[in-house]
Amino acid sequence: MRVWVDPADGYHDKDELLTMAQRVKRNGLDLLVDLHYSDTWADPGHQTKPAAWQNYTFDQLRQAIYDYTFDICASLKRQHTPPDMIQIGNELNSGCCADGHTWNPPNWITWRSS
Numbered sequence: 001m002r003v004w005v006d007p008a009d010g011y012h013d014k015d016e017l018l019t020m021a022q023r024v025k026r027n028g029l030d031l032l033v034d035l036h037y038s039d040t041w042a043d044p045g046h047q048t049k050p051a052a053w054q055n056y057t058f059d060q061l062r063q064a065i066y067d068y069t070f071d072i073c074a075s076l077k078r079q080h081t082p083p084d085m086i087q088i089g090n091e092l093n094s095g096c097c098a099d100g101h102t103w104n105p106p107n108w109i110t111w112r113s114s
Contacts, residue, residue: 002034002090003072005050012036014072021081030084035072037065042090065096 001024003017010016017033024031036042039050049056053064069088076082089096 001031002036004036004039005068006039006052008039014075017072018075018079018081021076021083022079025081031081032085032087033072033076033083034087034090035069036090037068037096044091047096
């Protein structure tokens with residue numbers, strides 16, 4: 001299940017994820033959560049930071065990613081629907097959230113190793 005930080009259309013947000021996770025677990029399925037770290041689709045050619053994170057410094061962005069990831073996982077665990085697998089970013093082989101992109105190697109290396 002994909003989850004976006006603050007989607008404009010209201011779909012694929014944390015609340016929807018929590019609701020769907022209950023249905024998934026109730027039906028005996030495994031749950032894969034795909035964190036896009038974006039407000040919309042993220043793929044190798046489109047890694048747009050969430051609007052709320054646009055003006056963050058690189059260190060603030062790293063903290064926001066950590067906090068967001070922790071919150072999603074903790075929220076799922078609290079409602080007894082822990083994920084069976086987490087996908088950190090969606091198709092981020094070329095980078096994540098623009099600041100950590102391969103065209104900015106120091107940030108990409110730092111982000112990946114922290």
